[in-house]
Every structure is written in structure tokens, then in C-alpha cells.
Amino acid sequence: MDFAEIGRFFEEHDNYTILTHKSPDGDTLGAGFGLCAYLRDMGKKANVLNSDGFPERYSFLYRGYEPQEFEEKCVIAVDIADIALVGRNLWDYTAEGKVDLCIDHHISNRSYAKYSYVDGGASAACLILYDLFKELGRPISPQIALCLYTGIATDTGCFKYENTTPGAHMAAAELIGYDFGFAIINRMMFDIKSKGRLAAEHFVTKNMEFYCNERCAVIALTTEIMERCGIEPAEFEGLASIPLSVEGVDLGITIKQRHENVYKLSVRTTEKLDASAFCKQFGGGGHIRAAGCELTGTLDEVKSKVLAAVNALGLEND
């Protein structure tokens, strides 16, 4: 589907459910609430769903949002590479043929929807929406601008990472003109830390393990550690970038317990390694510099599987 076809799709349908991925981040929620507001501005009915609820951290994205009552007739997934990532509480949507349209920027997208618009080169799902809305011509509200900016900023590490395209900067140049207070958003997203968060960062940095001649750094977070810090699990979200912040490290791995014997791996790499390929061997995927997967077993079992894969890279011989 091209942008004009998506425009017609929006016109022709109504009563939208917009799906966002589990463990939601700024891009999936920015895209979800941005698209929802856009459809409502068109006079359509639309709701946003998330398996894990909407985190308080992102409350500025859903300020004023109230779910509407209607009989769902159309389902759109945003920023969801694999429909399984919709999460447990929305599992019904993983049934064949449930999703009508998918708008995504993951190169690993599994084409699970009837119609898809996937651009693996886009910095964020929100950047695709920005380009789409621009082409469709309908003016956007400051709240939509805020949603789109947040998705682009959070997925690019505030325009820091390699996935930042000239188009991402061009979009930002226009979006910050909507005067929604982008600097305050950035401060909330990237700078402000609770004292508990600072304590958590100290803890993981102090206990970071190094392998392969210090080229690989690993953080392992069990539920017990997270509880000991007295912090909401959501507060641990951005920690995945910490291992890669140590000088000389090219592979940063954060192993975080999700449930009993279930661990989520967040992998971050420099330009020297492919994070997506690394995670693929464990059934995961993502982007070339940031990817993820899930492993089962005890922490020790998970760690030894991961370290075997790390050793196989031969990093220390570079």
C-alpha cells in the first residue's frame, strides 16, 4: 500500500482499534495516540490498546484521551514487527486475519497484516506517520505533533543514533514549531531520573560483567534485584544502553527477568556488530544496532546460552 492508498483506507473504514506493542516505548505509543487523534480529527472512532496498559511515564502522550464506545470494525497495528509482540492481554489479535493494516519500520516485519506499509529505513514508526500525514495534507494538531516528535526522538536516542535520517531531522524541524514544549519532553525522556533510578544505574554499572577482552558488557537483572531497588519495572527501560556506554565495548547485553524462568534480552551494538543477527539465533529480531529476544531457563542457564553465542563471535581476536 502506498500513502495515497492508506489515505483512502482511512476514509473508507471506521471504528478503529490501534494496537501497540507490549512493553510499550515512545514510538509505539506516539504512533498509536498520534494516529488515533488523527483518525478522530477525521471524524472517525478510534481507540488505542496496549497489553501492559499505558505507562505513567508516557502520560503526556495520552493527555485528554478517553476510550470511545463502538463496535470494532478495523484493526491497525503500529510499530509491531511480529504480531506475537502484541502481548498476552491482546492475544486474540494474533489470530490469522485479525489485523487489517500494519504500519511499521522494523526490517524484520513478518507481514502478518492484510495490508502493510513497512519501511525498514525509517527512523521510527512515527516518522512514517509524519510523512503519511504530510502527504495526505490534513493539518495536524500540536498534540499529534507532540506524539510524532516523541516517537522519532525516543527511537533515535534524540537524533544521536545511526538510524537518524535527514528526514528525521526535517520532520523534527517542522514538529518542534508546534510549540508543545519539546525540551521538556526530552528532559523527561532522556535526562530526569528519580533517586531510585540513579541507584539502579549505579547498581547495574557496578555489577556489570565484562567478557571477550572487555569488548562485551552484560547486565543481568532479576526480579529480586529490581524489587530491592524499590522501582517500578518501567523505570528499568532505558538501562539497555548502559553497557554500550563503557569505552571499548561493542556488544552490550541486558538480561532482564520477565517471569519465572523467562528472560528478555536487549542487545545493543556499535557499528562493528549486527544486533538483529545476534538475536535472530534466539528467535528474536529488531534493528541492526538495537534488537531483542526472549530466553527461558534459570538466569545461569540463560547466561551460559548467551555467552556461548558471544564467544562464537570471536570478538577478542579482532
Place this chain on the structure above:
Amino acid sequence: MDFAEIGRFFEEHDNYTILTHKSPDGDTLGAGFGLCAYLRDMGKKANVLNSDGFPERYSFLYRGYEPQEFEEKCVIAVDIADIALVGRNLWDYTAEGKVDLCIDHHISNRSYAKYSYVDGGASAACLILYDLFKELGRPISPQIALCLYTGIATDTGCFKYENTTPGAHMAAAELIGYDFGFAIINRMMFDIKSKGRLAAEHFVTKNMEFYCNERCAVIALTTEIMERCGIEPAEFEGLASIPLSVEGVDLGITIKQRHENVYKLSVRTTEKLDASAFCKQFGGGGHIRAAGCELTGTLDEVKSKVLAAVNALGLEND
């Protein structure tokens, strides 16, 4: 002077000395080496000077740069608000009439040069140069693009802070197209930390003092503390943003010893306070969210002067 006049000034003069400010940052050095390369590309002779030498941390800005031999005929200051900030080893340049042209983005600029181009609304001195070079029309090299991008990115906290203008994003959109590896630069500037740096961050965070109902956070760094960490003084540069990263803090103050009984204050504020006004009462200045000044005395004396000024703000009654 407008851009066309600066263009003629460049044509008509030769044998340039470009001054950058002491304790150099990415913007003054990016502007210095970017302008130097531009003038050399025009067939002119030009050198860059800094009172403190060129830090290793910014070596990618002066890759391939060699000082040229010539009799100085023209002096340009970049990113220097007050000629006193040129530093001790370049003190001769503070004499009346020594500086021919000043290109700066500090609203507090003291108009010490014969000709000035000051735009307090520009995100960085490098953004002024970008606009200037664009208007003058001569193509720039990837190395110049790298210099300008670095200045814009470092002075805006990678497009995070309020001083990021649409123009800064537009410039970045074009500059990253020069393919100099902006993500690697950003990783060096914003992400990578030596283990010593991480230790220093832990230290200052752990020893941070809070005042006025935790609305003000203070870091005090003596030479002794810095030596204990075993880190180059240059490594302490970005620490000034740490106090403001704590939830609820609107005024972050970093007090750093420069010499015996001489302390540099770096002040950072949220949208609720004016950092420049705060520093002005101690003879300093800067930007509305980031400013600095120098105080003399023992650490205890300096701290009590600063805290008296902090208490006078009445922050805890907000």
C-alpha cells in the same frame, strides 16, 4: 556585519588567527577548525589557537590540521562572549582593538571586536557558520560538515535542549548527508565513558548536596577529588548536567576548582529559572538554561556565597 559583508571580509583579508575560548568545548573548536578549513579552502592562511591546547577528546575535529607559518594580519574570535574568556596563555589578545571579527551566539556578548556578528538566538556558533557558508555558496568539505555538526550537536545536547531551533535540525539534516559518521561522533561525545568517568559520575552523584526542598542540587569538585579519580580534568566537562538530571531539581550547580582559591561555577536550570541572570550577580553570564561564572575563596567561602544567592531565589516556597 551581515553575511555578505563577512564574505567580503574573508576575501579581503589573509593570515588569520582564529581564537577559541578557554576550557574548549565542541562548539568553539568545531567553529574554530571549521572556519579555519573554510578559509584555507579559499586559499587563505589560517591557524586556530586555544589557551589550554586542543583536548584529545576532540581530536577528530583537528585530524590532519597542521599550524601554518605566517605573519598574523587578522584575528577572528569564535564562540567567545567576553574576550577575557580567551584564557591566560592568549592574554595578549585581550588588548583593545586586537580582535577584528567576532562570530558568536551568546546573548551576553560584550562587543569587544571591531566587527561582530552575534545571534543570541542561534543554537551554536557553528550554526551561524553553517548559515554563513550556505549563503556564501562555496561548497564545504566533509571535514567542515563534521566540525559544524559537532558544534551544533554538543551545544544543544544532541538536539535535546530548548536552544534547539528548527534551523539547527535543518542544518543537521543536510550535514549528516556528508557521511562523516555522525553516530560515531555522537557516541564519543554523549555516550562513551571510561571506567574512570563512570567512577567520577558515581562519586559526584553520591555526594551531591540538596537544598531548598531538593529543588537545588550542588556538586562540589576540588582538585583533590579530581586527582583521586585519576582522570584528566577534561573528562569532568559534561558533569554539569548531572545535578539537573535528578527528578524535581530546577537548579543544578557544579562548583569546580580551577586553581588555588579559584572556582568555576556551571549553572544549569529548567524552564523555571534563568541561569544567565543567576551567574550575572557573580560577574558571569551565558545562556538562559546554561551559564557560568568564577568565584574566589576557599570552597567553604564559595559555597556559602552561592547558597546565599540560591536561598534568595525562594525556590522552596514555589
